[in-house]
Amino acid sequence: MRPFCDLASPQQKERKMKEINRITALVILSLFWIVSAAAADHIHGIVMDANTGEPVHGAHITVNDKVIGTATGLNGRFHLMREPGVKQITVTHIAYRSQTITIEGYEEGELLQIYLEPVRIVSEGEIVVSADRVKMAYSGIYSDVKTRPVEDHFSSISGVDLVTRANFAQDPVIRGLRDGRVNVMIDGMRMTPACVDGMDPLTAYIESDNLKAIEIDRGMNGEAGAAGTSGGSVNFSMVRPSLNSGLTGSAEAGYHGVADQQIFQGALNYSKKRWGFRLSGTYRNAGDMRAGGGEERLLNSGLEKGNVYASFLFIPNESHEISLQYIGDFAGLIGYPALIMDTRRADAHIGGIEYVWKNPASIVNSFKTRVYMNSVRHWMDDYDRDVTQRDEMRNMYMPMYGETVTSGINSEVNASVSGNFFNLRAEAYGINAFADMLMEPINPDARDMYLVNLGDVATGNVSLFGSFRRFTESNWILGVQGGIEAGFSSISETSAVATYRAEYPELDDLSTADHGYTIGLSVEKKLTNVWSSGFRFTDGTRLPDHMERYGYYIYQPLDGFFFYGNPGLSKERSSRAEIFITGENIISGLSGNVTGWINRMDNYIAGERIDNMFKRYANMGVATLYGFEMDMN
Incomplete structure (x- = not known):
């Protein structure tokens, strides 16, 4: 039986070490993200029509003008992780006036109520989008x-x-x-x-x-x-x-x-x-x-x-x-x-x-x-x-x-x-x-x-x-x-x-x-x-x-x-x-x-x-x- 021996070249060994280092780094970052998420607060809120009081489905909530965020469900509610340093969220919808909310005083477990004002969006030659009662x-x-x-x-x-x-x-x-x-x-x-x-x-x-x-x-x-x-x-x-x-x-x-x-x-x-x-x-x-x-x-x-x-x-x-x-x-x-x-x-x-x-x-x-x-x-x-x-x-x-x-x-x-x-x-x-x-x-x-x-x-x-x-x-x-x-x-x-x-x-x-x-x-x-x-x-x-x-x-x-x-x-x-x-x-x-x-x-x-x-x-x-x-x- 041929004894085991390492036939890899020094260059190959170096590449393997770099790959192991990258994997290790990703694992450490993932663990850090999991721990941070567990420790982070969550924002619970509901978005409603300012005129009718009905929930607004499909409103987008973003953090500090970043792409990362979430959207409201059929009942107008959303849940968003609150990372340290987050002071504002922005709520947008195609049929409503956008609104930026300061959340510095928000406490975990509180239901954040957000009312959006309907607007009539008209671009010449385009269809009017309005926020009436939800209809099919x-x-x-x-x-x-x-x-x-x-x-x-x-x-x-x-x-x-x-x-x-x-x-x-x-x-x-x-x-x-x-x-x-x-x-x-x-x-x-x-x-x-x-x-x-x-x-x-x-x-x-x-x-x-x-x-x-x-x-x-x-x-x-x-x-x-x-x-x-x-x-x-x-x-x-x-x-x-x-x-x-x-x-x-x-x-x-x-x-x-x-x-x-x-x-x-x-x-x-x-x-x-x-x-x-x-x-x-x-x-x-x-x-x-x-x-x-x-x-x-x-x-x-x-x-x-x-x-x-x-x-x-x-x-x-x-x-x-x-x-x-x-x-x-x-x-x-x-x-x-x-x-x-x-x-x-x-x-x-x-x-x-x-x-x-x-x-x-x-x-x-x-x-x-x-x-x-x-x-x-x-x-x-x-x-x-x-x-x-x-x-x-x-x-x-x-x-x-x-x-x-x-x-x-x-x-x-x-x-x-x-x-x-x-x-x-x-x-x-x-x-x-x-x-x-x-x-x-x-x-x-x-x-x-x-x-x-x-x-x-x-x-x-x-x-x-x-x-x-x-x-x-x-x-x-x-x-x-x-x-x-x-x-x-x-x-x-x-x-x-x-x-x-x-x-x-x-x-x-x-x-x-x-x-x-x-x-x-x-x-x-x-x-x-x-x-x-x-x-x-x-x-x-x-x-x-x-x-x-x-x-x-x-x-x-x-x-x-x-x-x-x-x-x-x-x-x-x-x-x-x-x-x-x-x-x-x-x-x-x-x-x-x-x-x-x-x-x-x-x-x-x-x-x-x-x-x-x-x-x-x-x-x-x-x-x-x-x-x-x-x-x-």
Whole structure:
């Protein structure tokens, strides 16, 4: 056996010694860091919104202007090691004014409470970032391409689909539900389409240049507008003027090759320190769309429309804010190739005034109230169609007209006491609707027939809704919510009243009055710095809308039937539950979630078949929807 001997050269021995020294040094430094960490104090704190008192998620805390630091979790809390010599920490968030805190007098075990003042961050051509109540919102609007249609942005929102009827303005569908089961609003203002065939969805009145965020409530969070629905709500949050920026402006032109669409957009903003005014306009003109990959055109798919948006903001002091908004939308000929008619003209006027009072009392963080009114008028016809070749209502033209006026007031109060957060909302609104049509046979010997689709329908609704949330030190978020509403509806046009009395002789009174409720609870737990999981449940009722009660001869292209309303409908009940897990890595910017949900609806309102052409709205028993959603950003 060969005896052991060291064959390494002196140079190799020297390199080995240096490596051993480096390892030894690293071990010593690691031990020193561990001992120092054990001996160091820790800072425990919570970051809250100065206006609402709610925890601020994702705020960054750094030490002595260094990169080293931490970030707040869902409950707004953070834990940071305090090394010797640390005198200040800095708290930053994109939607709040940064704040530097002196901690020389801080004692171990104390909870450091930090309040951040919300700010409106506006860079010309960029999206406004603001710190309102925490909502599930999509704010990834493509600010560098303002001429893109709004519906392009819905593709990034899980659980939301679109119904397409034309070259623009698609209907949002939330978890399989739409129309009266989903409230679509503009800055919290309710609107009612005027076209009984659904040819004027509310997305038609929004341009991307004026849009700050799309706020989605899938019916589980109890946001404004979602109570009293089976499917939730969509709220388009609009851009406000930037302040203290003088005179600024932008202009953009776009071209979409599929329909030779030309888009021209321009905006002006003029402001001082305390007030600002913004005016913008968009014009779209498109021909018929090309079929995929070829020159063949899809007939009756062109459009022409203009949109004007004006907004005024006045902030007399740090506690009060007043804003006014107006949207005017004016459409010419808009083709609907999936339907049997086209829009000849549509006009919409939308206006509102909002007042915000910040910190009016010691426990009241904010009070907000809004008064609004809007009107929509819609004309459609089939004069550009070959009525001799279609299956429905052959050999006659059917020009139709519709108008609605919606007005309302809503108020909201946010309060907080020792980590408990309260929200109370009250709302009252009314709808007036009328629609009619003329059947014009192409045979000159046949007589025209006049028909009222909505006979001066009037509805009114009042509601009160409250929610409570508690953020615990152990990273639990507990919530309960509840609300009540009352509504009435009536029909007054003479021929429409006579028609419905003939259809429903068993009803003594065609007017209705009813009430509903909403209750819910939620539990959420932050499992780690990245992962959270939770459960939500809601149960409530939905009152039938004016179309389901009083619509007459309403064509539904999804099944090809004409529908009658039913004043004797009962309210629909919806019981919904969801379980979810979410993840967000603040450092990498990655986030995602997986959600499973179920929605059981009793007294489900749908069309009951009468014959081969007609259906009547009726309570059809039980409908159950379920599914799951997964997304990553």
